[in-house]
Amino acid sequence: MYHYDYPHPAITTDIVIFTLAENELKVLLIERSNEPYKGRWALPGGFVDIDEDLESAALRELKEETGVTGIYLEQLYTFGKPNRDPRERVISVAYYALVPIDKLHIKPDSDASKAEWHACSSLPDLAFDHPQIVSLARDRLAAKMDYSTIALHFMPDKFTLGELQRVYETIKGTPLDKRNFRKRVLTFNGINDTGEKRRDGKHRPARLYTFNTTGTIEFIK
Amino acid sequence: MYHYDYPHPAITTDIVIFTLAENELKVLLIERSNEPYKGRWALPGGFVDIDEDLESAALRELKEETGVTGIYLEQLYTFGKPNRDPRERVISVAYYALVPIDKLHIKPDSDASKAEWHACSSLPDLAFDHPQIVSLARDRLAAKMDYSTIALHFMPDKFTLGELQRVYETIKGTPLDKRNFRKRVLTFNGINDTGEKRRDGKHRPARLYTFNTTGTIEFIK
């Protein structure tokens, strides 16, 4: 038992974990096995330990749910309406993360609870204020697409420019001109031609590129 | 006394309150009258009540310290390193606010503690992790200057384009071309010519403009 002179709220982190699969932007959801909202889908998340940094708590949740580490993670917003959780006052520091396309198979099924990727275009009814959180995360991601290199964090270690263009087209929802797209992304710092090529189909092999992912994003223009 | 099965952190809000005076960007600081950091300067802020929304807590602090209401306020970031406060685990949801030039006289001296405006260019040693908070707030403000109408929230109800240009020049730290500046700001939605003019000195009177401040900012370009 812990005692305080004044009432204290509980602190959680919730994470909007994005990935791209089947040419759709997807988020990882957990089916709740306890009340409240038992049986409803919710964002992965949990309580922050009393000696744990907020970002560490988010990284821990991320690892527990997906098994991935070393990916892009950014604080999104803190949600603290007094009745957002029916049990007690809970303030949630929301983060969002980007999982590269090739790392998502690892284990979306850690503990007993069911975890699944859901297309952003058709999400189920979410628990708590999680619809707001997802919505804000999508807005932030869409905005950063225009003025940063954030999209590169969806890419595997080596990728072709065609793959990268499909990522942009999927998130923005519009087709892009191939020549203009290539001119633009090749001006980004950190994109390098490996010299290697990949043959995958009955067409000309594509050059493979890498991105210097220092875990950060670069601002452009 | 309040009891919990698990330890709970305390939650505060800290606010970076900006204004412009004497052609300088300034922030409001409070001299701490209690330990820890007694006698040091710190951001205004305080504990969030258990049934209080985060933004309401920030607005309450803002009103207590400056007497102003209805000004621009935005959540900045949540700071939660385990030892950022030596007393107990304290997580701070930081906000920043913009006080119009003509409203800052009201009362920067609410309770017993001393409150003063300090130029951003020469801040004293701040308590806790407040240097980081101020620094992030300045970065955010500078960034929003480029792609939003946030600067208009520094303006009084009626202002001249010359005054507005000096605000931009002060925050950005560079002189701007008068003709290009006017062309640009007059494309913003919400800026209207009142038809009135102001005479204040031995020169041609200036047109007075207003801004439709719905409390929000508009994104441009």
Next chain:
DNA sequence: GCAAAAGTGTTCTAGGTACACCCATGT
């Protein structure tokens, strides 16, 4: 009449957009 800030257009430049064909491979 002179000092001081308000007010006003045009030219130039650079970055973004539009656009069509050849290349290397698998079947």
Next chain:
DNA sequence: ACATGGGTGTACCTAGAACACTTTTGC
């Protein structure tokens, strides 16, 4: 040989940057 995605250059257009003089007032 043909289908498939990879790879490349130029012309146009628009938004931002550079730039100088006239107007209205107070003293």
